[in-house]
Amino acid sequence: MRLISASQACRIARAGTPWSEAPEVLGNRFSLATAGVRMTPILLTGIAVALSFRAGAFNIGAEGQLYVGVAAATFVGIHGDGLPGPLLIVLSLVAAFLGGALWILIPALLKFFRDVSEIVTTLMFNFIGILFIGYLIDPGRGPMAQPDAAFAQSPPIADSSFLPSIFPGTSLHAGLLLAVLLAVLVQVLVTFTPFGFRLRMIGSGLTAARFAGVPARRMTLKLMLLSGGIAGIAGGVEVLGLSHALYLNFSPGYGYDGITVALLAANSPLGSVFSAPFVGGLRAGANNMQQVTGLESSLVVVIQALVILFLIWDPLRRRLQRRTRVPEPEGWGPDG
């Protein structure tokens, strides 16, 4: 698949390159690698969001879960210096998963016991998580801050825990393969296992699922934790593969990009593999576009928003939804 990132499109536009010569410009391996690097965490948060949306639980707190996952992975990475590399990587990723799951635990429990809307709780936990990480690495005072640093950052993680590069000469790391593998695994889980069947059941008709004996509450709790954990892994992969330390503003909104990715993929984990390059390419090209053309990089966010708006506007999609939707007993109510 040939990817046209925004930066490349701009370069073509500026140089006036005719489209017949475009492949050489478009095929630049470094731009492709950058898009791949950007796409990795976005794909992982996309899987996390897709999983939860599929079951009718709106986890829009992937951003915060990602941050806490990063913190957990960084903690392991800093303190596990003597351990062999592969073990340390696995431990870090497990820590990232647990960190992400921890960050959705309170919203999930509130949903489980009190039926509190997870939309707001997960969203608000984003702010708590990001600010909490800011405290952890607050220069001079934070418990995880690098002692002598002027900027808010943690010490670097052990060299042995770095994810290997898979594309020599670029920063593209093995995290991309891991993300794609995880997408396949989660897709298998959703499509071919009893757990996945129950998950799709509560997503497409909660009342019917309850009548069929699906423990909907417990299912929701489990899959929210799973979703949070995967979002945590997104952070873990990013720190092991690319940044190698915890910074302030670590993520430019990968958690929110995951929502776009999941929606574009119609909440399919495997489909996210195909929608993530689009959003990753936008992200990768944004800064370059700003330098080259003077257009603002926030344009990328506008494009994402417009994509979502036109996506849900589509009358065809509406007709499909109407055919499959279970009549809601509450009428036109908001919760369905």
Add this chain to the structure above:
Amino acid sequence: MADASFVVDVGDAAIRSATPLATATIGGVVCEKSGVFNIGIEGMMLTGAFTGVVASYAAASAGLPTAATLLVAVTAAALAAMALALVHGLLCITNRADQIVSGIAINLLALGGTSMLYRKLSPTLGQERVTGFDPLPLPLLKDIPAVGPVFFEQSLLVYLVYVLPFLVALVMYRMRWGMALRSVGDFAECADAAGIQVRRTRYLAVLFSGAMAGLAGAALALGAVKVFMPNMTAGRGFIVARSDRRRAVGPAARRARLRPVRPC
């Protein structure tokens, strides 16, 4: 008596910071009661803040007097946010799209759009303060010790918040129009059978919440700091979106909610 002045300062700031939240919440409640969940309030507030500052700058540059400038700024803020609300309404009411997804997209659109336009305009706009709302002490009331300086030396928008909840509650719970609105949210088919225009009512509610969010944005930007900064709402709209306790508190609140008899 340094402590007393500290309390007054904090109280004064608390009232000022609470104004945008309260204004937007009123809109959010009305919208939610009509059965449309508006998580796009964050984006509408941000749009209101941006438009308010730009309109205030433009109007002041055009030589309008202060009062007219503020009127233009507030109107523009409300209208801009209402435009976003209209999109939300078209998507969720006419097109029956997912309300959460639509709201998230509107937030993204507002965040990206205002940041982009702000950077474009910042050479002209600069960091200079635009014309905003200055404190307008109320005669007599401001002389009450402690209470006066906290509550009655505020700007016009703050006074609006003192009145507005009561007005909205009056409409919502003591007038036919409010009854229709609530019935649309509680049981749409029933309201429809009773001859209430479900869609029109919901559109009006969503537009109202947009206007309130725009006002809230204007109160945020023009009330104290008088400048716009990218993402200056910083999550306030999300607090608002759920502080109406319809579902946030859970089963207890749900049980307490009035429900019409089911078969109707």
